[in-house]
Amino acid sequence: MGKTTGNVRMSLQTLKVLESFLENPLEQLSGADVHQRCRIASGTLYPILLRLEGAGWLVSRWEGIDPSAAGRPRRRLYRLTSTGLKRASEVFASFNRGVLA
Amino acid sequence: MSHSTEALVIALVRRAARNAPSALSARLEEEWLADAQERTSNLSRLRFAAGCYWASIAIGLEHRPASVPAAGAAHGNTASIVLEPPRFLSSRAVTFGLVLSLHAAVFCGLMLGGTTYFKPAEPPAIQPRVIERPLPQIKPPPPSIDHSLVDRRVSPPVLPPDVVPAQPQLPNVVTAPELLSEPRGTPGSLPSREIARVQGGIGPAFPHPADFYPDVSRRFEEQGAALVQVCVDTAGRLTSEPVSTQSSGSARLDAAAIKLAKAGSGHYRPTTEGGRPVSACYPIKIRFQLQN
Numbered sequence: 393m394g395k396t397t398g399n400v401r402m403s404l405q406t407l408k409v410l411e412s413f414l415e416n417p418l419e420q421l422s423g424a425d426v427h428q429r430c431r432i433a434s435g436t437l438y439p440i441l442l443r444l445e446g447a448g449w450l451v452s453r454w455e456g457i458d459p460s461a462a463g464r465p466r467r468r469l470y471r472l473t474s475t476g477l478k479r480a481s482e483v484f485a486s487f488n489r490g491v492l493a
Numbered sequence: 494m495s496h497s498t499e500a501l502v503i504a505l506v507r508r509a510a511r512n513a514p515s516a517l518s519a520r521l522e523e524e525w526l527a528d529a530q531e532r533t534s535n536l537s538r539l540r541f542a543a544g545c546y547w548a549s550i551a552i553g554l555e556h557r558p559a560s561v562p563a564a565g566a567a568h569g570n571t572a573s574i575v576l577e578p579p580r581f582l583s584s585r586a587v588t589f590g591l592v593l594s595l596h597a598a599v600f601c602g603l604m605l606g607g608t609t610y611f612k613p614a615e616p617p618a619i620q621p622r623v624i625e626r627p628l629p630q631i632k633p634p635p636p637s638i639d640h641s642l643v644d645r646r647v648s649p650p651v652l653p654p655d656v657v658p659a660q661p662q663l664p665n666v667v668t669a670p671e672l673l674s675e676p677r678g679t680p681g682s683l684p685s686r687e688i689a690r691v692q693g694g695i696g697p698a699f700p701h702p703a704d705f706y707p708d709v710s711r712r713f714e715e716q717g718a719a720l721v722q723v724c725v726d727t728a729g730r731l732t733s734e735p736v737s738t739q740s741s742g743s744a745r746l747d748a749a750a751i752k753l754a755k756a757g758s759g760h761y762r763p764t765t766e767g768g769r770p771v772s773a774c775y776p777i778k779i780r781f782q783l784q785n
Binding site for chain 1: 517520521523524525526527528530531532540541543544546547548551552553556584588748
């Protein structure tokens with residue numbers, strides 16, 4: 393599989409997910425938003441999101457709407473944590489060093 | 494989104510969410526239903542729902558003893574998940590194994606089913622039938638002929654089944670040509686000699702009609718007897734092409750009879766005159782008959 397960083401296995405798909413969050417670290421993205429940015433299938437995307445959340449790299453919350461009033465289910469929004477931002481930056485920096493070295 | 498597709502997507506997502514760990518199923522169901530609505534086409538929604546199914550399997554494998562906040566507890570709050578260490582069999586490997594075994598099962602089913610249900614039809618077996626025919630009777634010579642000169646009788650031919658000689662061209666006792674040239678009853682001339690002529694037929698090694706029965710005729714259950722005129726030399730070989738003189742009612746069987754008559758060249762029993770083989774033409778009857 394991929395390289396393990398902390399307790400998160402780094403695969404190409406995981407890197408793509410992290411990259412979509414790193415474009416704007418303060419932005420909150422749903423699973424559909426991440427799919428639109430990195431085109432990862434749902435069967436791979438949601439296990440990665442839960443893995444990153446479990447490792448503390450992401451946090452999630454429900455969208456602040458009333459489903460009955462909005463007529464649709466609430467979306468789950470993910471955001472990078474400070475730990476996630478730091479670790480993801482280190483991962484990409486190490487990869488860049490490896491490539492450029 | 495059409496109602497049927499929407500219902501199918503919702504059913505798939507809910508089923509997928511139920512496969513996930515119970516602590517996560519409610520959360521994933523709502524999250525996936527919301528994200529499914531973000532998809533633009535029905536096909537994309539269906540692919541998304543199918544992917545959720547596989548995601549639930551992967552999540553279930555990774556979060557067996559997971560302690561996760563339930564959906565109710567996660568209203569607007571952050572969540573934390575404790576992950577198990579990486580396992581030897583990853584979800585991707587398990588999924589790949591499942592897909593591979595499914596393909597193998599379908600392939601084996603097609604191969605075994607194809608040979609079981611599509612067997613070629615076997616033609617009916619042919620049983621030879623022995624036809625009892627009376628042996629040709631040799632007419633007695635005319636009273637004016639000296640019987641002491643005609644005492645040769647030839648044993649009846651041994652015939653294979655289904656092939657019988659046609660009615661002999663009687664009379665079988667004819668006057669020898671050389672004797673016919675002599676004036677009969679002239680005083681002082683040699684006494685006339687009557688020579689026994691025995692019509693030829695088929696020999697014991699003659700081919701069997703079953704070997705020449707056309708496949709199409711077997712399938713259509715065509716039967717019949719064809720009369721073929723053959724000209725045979727003293728060695729039992731054909732001297733000319735056999736000619737069909739009476740049809741069996743089927744052109745295929747007539748052609749097969751001609752073929753059989755040609756194949757039997759060298760296996761005919763020649764006609765004899767006075768015990769000596771001579772070249773002669775005679776008809777043979779070839780019967781094609783199916784037996785159960």
